[in-house]
Amino acid sequence: MLSSVRRTPVPRPGGPGGRAGPAAVPRRVLRWGGLGLLAAALLLTAAASLAIGAEHVPPGKVVSGLLSPDDSQSSLIVRELRLPRTLLGLAVGVALGLAGAVMQALTRNPLAEPGILGVNGGAALAVVAVMSAFRVDEVLVYVWAAFAGAAGAAALVYLVGARGRGGASPARLVLAGAAVNAVFTALTAGLMLLSPRTFNGFRFWQVGSLGGRGMDVLPRVLPFIAAGTVLALLLARPLNALGLGEDAGRALGARPGRTRALGAVAVVLLCGSATAAAGPIAFLGLAVPFIVRAAVGPDQRWVLPYSLLLAPVLLLGADIAGRVVAPGELETGIVTAFLGAPLFMLMVRRGRTRDL
């Protein structure tokens, strides 16, 4: 199934909804079953995220901390630290996984990813710029800044990568993203280095992490993530048509221009709010659709919901691993980079170089 890396998403006739033959029904049942299993895995991971950490809290205390809050230390840890962190992980995971899936479908490029393509970097730069220029702590202000940064970065990368003969090949888009990301990194560093005080404020922020974010962040970004999620899920069919290629899609009545525009809006909403909430986290958007496509094939009507459920499982898993692996916690963004980058390299290695 790994050979599906280079394959453009083409819906199979025997897929869900298609009444191509007797085999269609069992596969559909299987996929719904898989979705159920993933949902169960998500619940388990969320429970683990509440229970595991530097301070040992027995399972009974976790439950009582949630249901009948008192002033004991374990109850406080569960309610004040782990619950917000877990909820944030769920929201950010959904956002990044879906953003990755939509980006890969839009660009028809399995290497497209909000971290590598600099979209998260653009959002982070905008947040740092707004925070250091206006000294505002109002979450909503830097959520909007993150949207502006993400949109600017996405537009810039696509313009750089898609120019010239042959349009945006996978390699060119990645390289354009790396170049644009390097600009953002330099500018972010320049802003951070203006004084040791600003530097101290941002050196933790610019490593993506679920821990240590304020309680007020999640409620502010949640409406945007919800909007982006709904938009992305509604785009499943048009994205399938886009996967057939420009001309074939148009012949089937698809409107590629509108699909691209709406898809870009979804990506910007999701990446912008995820970065505003947790800082830049890379590679989740790469790994999730990759694994999902290997399991359910290229049909976006399955890829998107599976990505939506798998991404928070992986993100919370990475977060838990970061809490356990190193003394004093490893930031989530570092764990995802260390797990995701080797996968990226493997995909490049397996890809046929003719296309690269």
Next chain:
Amino acid sequence: MSRTLRAGGLSLRFEPRSALVCGVLALVAAGAAVLVVGSGEFPIPASDVVRALLGQGDRATEFIVTTLRLPRAVTGLLAGLALGLSGAVFQSMSRNPLGSPDLIGFTTGSATGALLQILVFGGGAVAITVSSVAGAVLTALAVYLVAYRPGGGGVHGVRLVLIGVGAAAMLEALNSYLITRAELREAYEAAFWLTGSLNGRGWEQAVPLSIALAVLVPAALALGRPLAMGELGDDAAQALGVPVQRTRALLVVVGVGLVAAATAAVGPVPFVALAAPQLARRLTRRAGARLLPAALTGAALLACADLISLHLPVAVPAGVVTGVLGGAYLAWLLSTRKGTT
């Protein structure tokens, strides 16, 4: 436009435009370096700088120029030279203007080595140089090994670059980890260094860098011809008698050496390696890898960036200036239809 000079059995191809461009670039680089020496808390006019460099200035000026400020200017020139040259080598090998060492992890690996030394082991300037070189070499080795596929025609240029992008992302995460774990003052210094800066560079950086370049620059220039042939494609180059894989390995060694030497001295300055060869190509209007013009462009770029950073109202490291200039360069690449990959 090229002319051939013949004298008996010897013949030399001579390109007037390239020679002119190289001359102008060298002048720009030297001029910027002189102005860098003249800038600071105690400004010195350019004429006095030149007089002091020739040994005809007064004592105080001479002390400020040769002991305090000259090493910074020299380090900037040499590091820019090395970055421009290595950028030309890697871009030509990957046949892609974006395949420069600052995007594909070699610079980041070099920075990781130095950061480990600064923050964890607490070594001095020499130790930082050594571990910075080790970081670049290990990264390059790892990238090269992962990109190598026996059945897939050895190391393919673009695959090498993409693997490098992945490695860079991983190493950047490691660098952030190191920065967040360190004490604020140390971390601030390390972050300054990570951006690429010429502040406080002395002869202890300039001398090892010039020794390294004395070996690496002639080696790179000697490999210029097989490098240019490699741009025709692996098969064509093979047919012309170039041992493709061996040449590529040698070029990687030289290119990585150049990056490592430069990074050890000034930190991972972004975009000089990316932009210099491209600018040089447009200035000389010659296709392909022009190593000498690229090297001189790199030197001019870094010297000018340092000059700008010295005259900005806020203390900004030279790496931020090159980062912003790199962004402008990318935008320019966008606005012209020619600069396609």
